[in-house]
Amino acid sequence: xxxxxALRPRGRRPDEMxxxxxxxxxLDRVDGSARFGFGSTESLSSVSGPIEVRPTxxxxxxxTLDIQIRPLAAIAGTDSKALATTLKSIFAPAxxxxxxxxxxxxxxxxxxxxxxxxxxxxxxxxxxxxSLTASLVNATAAAFVNAGSVPMKGVVCAVAIGRLLSDxxxxxxxxxxxxxxxxxxxxxxxxxxxxxxxxxxxxxxSVDTPPCSLLWTNYTTAAPFDSAELAKARALAERxxxxxxxxLKESVSxxxxxxxxxxxxxxxxxxxxxxxxVDDEKVEI
Numbered sequence: 001x002x003x004x005x006a007l008r009p010r011g012r013r014p015d016e017m018x019x020x021x022x023x024x025x026x027l028d029r030v031d032g033s034a035r036f037g038f039g040s041t042e043s044l045s046s047v048s049g050p051i052e053v054r055p056t057x058x059x060x061x062x063x064t065l066d067i068q069i070r071p072l073a074a075i076a077g078t079d080s081k082a083l084a085t086t087l088k089s090i091f092a093p094a095x096x097x098x099x100x101x102x103x104x105x106x107x108x109x110x111x112x113x114x115x116x117x118x119x120x121x122x123x124x125x126x127x128x129x130x131s132l133t134a135s136l137v138n139a140t141a142a143a144f145v146n147a148g149s150v151p152m153k154g155v156v157c158a159v160a161i162g163r164l165l166s167d168x169x170x171x172x173x174x175x176x177x178x179x180x181x182x183x184x185x186x187x188x189x190x191x192x193x194x195x196x197x198x199x200x201x202x203x204x205x206s207v208d209t210p211p212c213s214l215l216w217t218n219y220t221t222a223a224p225f226d227s228a229e230l231a232k233a234r235a236l237a238e239r240x241x242x243x244x245x246x247x248l249k250e251s252v253s254x255x256x257x258x259x260x261x262x263x264x265x266x267x268x269x270x271x272x273x274x275x276x277x278v279d280d281e282k283v284e285i
Contacts, residue, residue, distance in 0.1 A: 009180050017159070017176040017240055022251040024146050032147025035112065036139035038176050041131045042112040045139035047147040050103035057104065062097040067107040069136070083128055087140060090192050090216050095144075096151035105150055107143070109136050130160035130190040130218075131177060137192050138244055145252060154196025155248060156215065159240035161233045163187035163221050173233050175240045187221025191237035195245050209242045
């Protein structure tokens, strides 16, 4: 094992992710909400709609998709607004917005962690790192699934890929880089995939997950990279995204279990008066 890989927190392998957490918050006054996390990197998202839209934003052919991103602290800066535009381009192809024309579908995303690198801290921060962006994409996808009010073509799942320089001139790709690894990364990026049964089957089909296609990535490095490295990063990200899809599937199946109240029937003692019996002599009018 190279020295760079030996320094991965908790001895994780290059293709190993942190523990995934999915919680459906049940926020008030929204149709769906969910919290998603890669370890301590967490985000919260809510979905409202279709709801009434202002005449100035009304679209006669499809619903208007509005996404707002809020950092952990301060107000939303340019980086948050740019991320909101990115999420809109990711989720617009995954939704049947034409089924609800002249309405509004509103998404509000919230960072739940303020990292030492400043990611997710709004105008006072330094942008959104790839792992935090991926958690926000997954939280939004889970919120859409939880809402169930907007028809979807498929489920969007995202993961982050980092580029470590393990040896001189030989980069190593790692899945789900965390905060402690950001300073040693020579590049990183978020990969978002659309999972849908309507997509063509890939050359290497998976039995557990439906086919998927790459929707968006912002993979960049400090040094130039070739198409072979990008293909390797995409393949690693796809394997991680399939794990995210399976985690979402498991969370939805547990969410849909009906709650059966436990009823205990206690036998009354012999000779004791029933609760429904009334003693007329003790009733005062």
